[in-house]
Amino acid sequence: MDFIFSFFIIGGIIVAALNGRIDIILDAAVSSAEGAVQRSINLIGIVSLWLGIARVAEKSGLIAILSKAIAPVFRRLFPSIPKDHPALGCILMNLSANMLGFGNAATPFGLKAMQELQTLNDTPDTASDAMCTFLAINTSSVTIVPATIIALRTSAGSKNPTEVVAAILFATTCSTLAAVIFDYIFRFFSRRKI
Template identity: 45%
Template sequence: MNAIWMVLICLSVLFAVVNGSIGGFTQALFEAGKAAVEVCIYLLGIVSLWLGLTKILEDCGIIYKMSNFFRPVISLLFRNIPKGHPAVTNITLNLLANVLGIGNAATPLGIKAMEDLQTLNPKPDTVTFEMMLFIVINTASVQLIPFTVIGLLASYGSKNPNQVMLPTFIATIISAATAVVILYVFKVLNSRKP
């Protein structure tokens, strides 16, 4: 990957020199760096807010009530996870964070869920079906309210940043359902192998 970035940078400099626009290239370089820092600080605020709210919800016990509410769905999808195992709570929290569009805050919860799923793994050097299913659902990440995207659109001056909600929800539902179906198809095909 570093080689690809180096080639892209060298080509950019070369084209800037050939076109005589090295001044514009340098200005764009610094403006992009400034914009990157501003966006990172903005996203840091969003992630901090939602991680804090998640911690408050966890300390109040609301998270565990939400986990119990979604337990039938999680248990239906993840059939080999025993009742009461902490993986269910962390999977639920991760999926809820993704549904609310705070994927950055969902990352630590996803890592914890994978660690919990690993405790159920009889072959630690092999990925279980539940781990694959969680990765697929997590990657597809159904989003009801894409807060990060709405925040970025608002920060760049969009007049109606909420317009992305319905298309994002529909697209992520379709992608998640497709990914889960494909995973189950591969599971069935793999189980038929001699």
């Protein structure tokens, strides 16, 4: 993460300097910082709402029921998470919200899942295997209903806004498979030194 962070900032400044547009750097930095806070403020409501609902579901035992139901599939993907652990339920909720195209609902469950995974992590500053797998699947996101894309295509006057759904399904399946496979390979070769 440190490397990428420095790469973006240093690379950006060098390129801007070479292009003779060094004046935009300060502008970009300040407006991005403001945008980030704006975004976080908007997140407060959504995250509070969904974690409130998630807490109710957890207390009633609904998340435990879900975790148990998907345990057979998830045990292969996440061998380090104990059976019936609430992390599984949160991961399921996050991934299914993502699949259906509800980015807003997905984020709170994802954050909650990370919190649960962190309780299982014995090196709190370093990502655990389960976290890496979870984020690999999450960032490659299996999308079944690309609602936003369809809406934007419609508003741009497409004759057939949904014609890309099959293509998206194909590409997203490929990328998620690739994510799972690469994750497995890297996990295998990077046995953590503790």
